[in-house]
Amino acid sequence: MKRSLILFAHGARAASWAAPFERLRDGLRAQLPGTPVTLAFLELMEPRLPEAVAAQVADGAADITVVPVFLGQGGHLLRDLPLLAEQIRAAHPGVRLHVAGPIGEDPAVQAAMADYCVRSLS
């Protein structure tokens, strides 16, 4: 089954906000040749998650992993994302949709963030 990856971020008004997510996507594309990697946003930016999934399905993906590029787990991940995932599964019954935990709760990401804080101390 062709697998693919969607980085799901909040979205913002300022275009500059998306820069680190685009860099993350570009790095993953280089690291994972043959695995489509695209961005999707909850609000304010395009594409939204259903459109991003539809595009990957049209491209042949049947096993899609969504990584929430969020630091904390608030209402967006506790309510909005499960609802979106449910709608997406109903729209694409042949597709396996796996939703990972938020990136900010990963211990290795936490350790890298702590290191950055220590290095930032003046």
Added chain:
Amino acid sequence: MKRSLILFAHGARAASWAAPFERLRDGLRAQLPGTPVTLAFLELMEPRLPEAVAAQVADGAADITVVPVFLGQGGHLLRDLPLLAEQIRAAHPGVRLHVAGPIGEDPAVQAAMADYCVRSLS
């Protein structure tokens, strides 16, 4: 000069959202004995940044580093935070306030996030 660290995050309605920031703070306290480390929020959660700074200043801090625990650089970091920093500097002229770049743009944090995405692939 006594230095201290403030982790500045967005804030959210769900209390669960703050968990990774509290974990980051607790880890840094263990890593940096003698350096006060506290949280501050832009909105929806307490304390806000001016109150967090005032508490550290009352505690003797004179060299405060603020690390924005944000992934992207949108209006909150481009407009709200510089304005807050300006007000804080005016309120505490004897205090050095250093504002770091957003945690999500650090290359080592980016690398850890990329690793997490690869590991999350089903």
